[in-house]
Amino acid sequence: MTTATGQMGLVFPGQGCQFVGMGADVCAAYPEARRVFEQADDTLGFSLSRLCFEGPQEELDETSNTQPAIYVATWALWQIVKARLEPLREHVALAAGHSLGEFTALTVAGALDFEDGVRLVRHRGEAMREAGAQAPGSMAAIIGLDDEVVRALVDEGSDGHGVWVANYNSPGQVVIAGEQPGVDRVLALARERGAKRALPLAVSVAAHTPLMQGAVERLATVLEQIRLRRPWIPVVSNATATAADDPQAIKEALLRQLSSPVRWVESIQWMGAQGVTSMLEVGPRSVVSGLIKRIVRDVALNSVTDVASVESLSVEAV
Numbered sequence: 001m002t003t004a005t006g007q008m009g010l011v012f013p014g015q016g017c018q019f020v021g022m023g024a025d026v027c028a029a030y031p032e033a034r035r036v037f038e039q040a041d042d043t044l045g046f047s048l049s050r051l052c053f054e055g056p057q058e059e060l061d062e063t064s065n066t067q068p069a070i071y072v073a074t075w076a077l078w079q080i081v082k083a084r085l086e087p088l089r090e091h092v093a094l095a096a097g098h099s100l101g102e103f104t105a106l107t108v109a110g111a112l113d114f115e116d117g118v119r120l121v122r123h124r125g126e127a128m129r130e131a132g133a134q135a136p137g138s139m140a141a142i143i144g145l146d147d148e149v150v151r152a153l154v155d156e157g158s159d160g161h162g163v164w165v166a167n168y169n170s171p172g173q174v175v176i177a178g179e180q181p182g183v184d185r186v187l188a189l190a191r192e193r194g195a196k197r198a199l200p201l202a203v204s205v206a207a208h209t210p211l212m213q214g215a216v217e218r219l220a221t222v223l224e225q226i227r228l229r230r231p232w233i234p235v236v237s238n239a240t241a242t243a244a245d246d247p248q249a250i251k252e253a254l255l256r257q258l259s260s261p262v263r264w265v266e267s268i269q270w271m272g273a274q275g276v277t278s279m280l281e282v283g284p285r286s287v288v289s290g291l292i293k294r295i296v297r298d299v300a301l302n303s304v305t306d307v308a309s310v311e312s313l314s315v316e317a318v
Contacts, residue, residue: 008093011279011289070100078282099257128258132211169291216255
């Protein structure tokens with residue numbers, strides 16, 4: 001396909017795409033990528049690069065480490081990708097990121113400085129961990145039921161325990177979150193109602209629910225100290241499923257995102273309605289492309305995850 005008669009969207013993954021070794025090949029091949037990790041190490045005051053390259057996995061999976069690790073690894077890839085996309089810059093219409101990926105999208109769009117972004121996502125991870133300790137919860141995926149059915153099960157099965165829909169990832173793939181007894185009850189009901197899969201996720205916080213209110217308050221304090229600019233392309237908010245380019249509106253959406261559902265299905269549908277005909281995912285692993293395939297069928301998809309995919313990327317391909 002070409003973008004001469006269409007528009008391109010840039011998309012970025014969130015938590016779940018991390019793995020030990022991510023970014024290592026890109027840093028070995030490209031000095032500009034290596035400088036990104038060095039800058040992150042200096043900014044954070046510890047060797048995030050060594051954690052990404054060598055692990056251990058358990059430490060990398062701690063949310064306060066996972067979030068900056070994915071953010072930095074994606075930004076390092078973007079330093080290489082952006083030069084190859086320069087001929088298509090005028091056709092890039094929108095950017096979006098899944099949960100944490102929204103911060104990457106804002107950085108790519110020029111609304112957020114990289115060093116500020118590294119500190120911000122590190123604080124976000126720490127704030128979510130602390131909020132989870134104060135208000136324990138869990139998350140679980142339900143696959144194979146309509147959104148309306150899942151919402152009804154949440155209402156029926158919470159039984160006095162807070163449970164909410166946390167992620168609308170793709171048609172028939174929803175994540176719920178909340179207090180453990182309520183989540184367990186909703187999962188049992190989902191299995192009874194014919195869900196293809198209903199399984200707990202390996203996380204210890206109820207992200208994107210009101211149980212994250214403590215994290216919202218901490219992140220608000222950090223955001224007050226960070227300058228956001230108007231981006232060169234609008235960035236779609238997870239919380240609103242529409243794009244914003246006003247700095248104050250972006251800040252408010254980032255705070256809402258912590259305690260409200262990730263509206264990924266609506267976000268991708270909205271991008272398509274704005275004329276986006278191709279999407280490029282940049283990140284350590286191709287995660288959101290698989291979701292997008294189930295949401296819109298007439299959008300061309302490409303992804304960049306490592307040196308091989310960077311080298312094979314061409315203007316004609318995207």
